[in-house]
Amino acid sequence: MLTVHPQYIKDADGNKSLVVLTAKEFDTIMEELDDIEDVRLYDEAKKNDTGERILFSDYLKSRKQKNG
Numbered sequence: 001m002l003t004v005h006p007q008y009i010k011d012a013d014g015n016k017s018l019v020v021l022t023a024k025e026f027d028t029i030m031e032e033l034d035d036i037e038d039v040r041l042y043d044e045a046k047k048n049d050t051g052e053r054i055l056f057s058d059y060l061k062s063r064k065q066k067n068g
Contacts, residue, residue, distance in 0.1 A: 002028060 004025045009018035021029070 002032065004029070 002025075004021055007020040008016040009020065011017040
């Protein structure tokens with residue numbers, strides 16, 4: 001589990017308006033979010049997977065033909 005130590009900056013009315021984290025904590029949160037996004041994209045791709053496959057070499061050939 002990720003442990004963070006946020007510091008809050010309050011506005012003139014005393015409401016929390018900003019959060020201060022260490023750079024390491026921020027980077028860790030961003031990496032976790034990136035990992036979560038990767039899982040979401042993978043799940044979406046699997047849901048739409050038809051099972052059709054082509055050889056990578058065939059893909060490269062078709063790509064070269066499309067790009068002229």
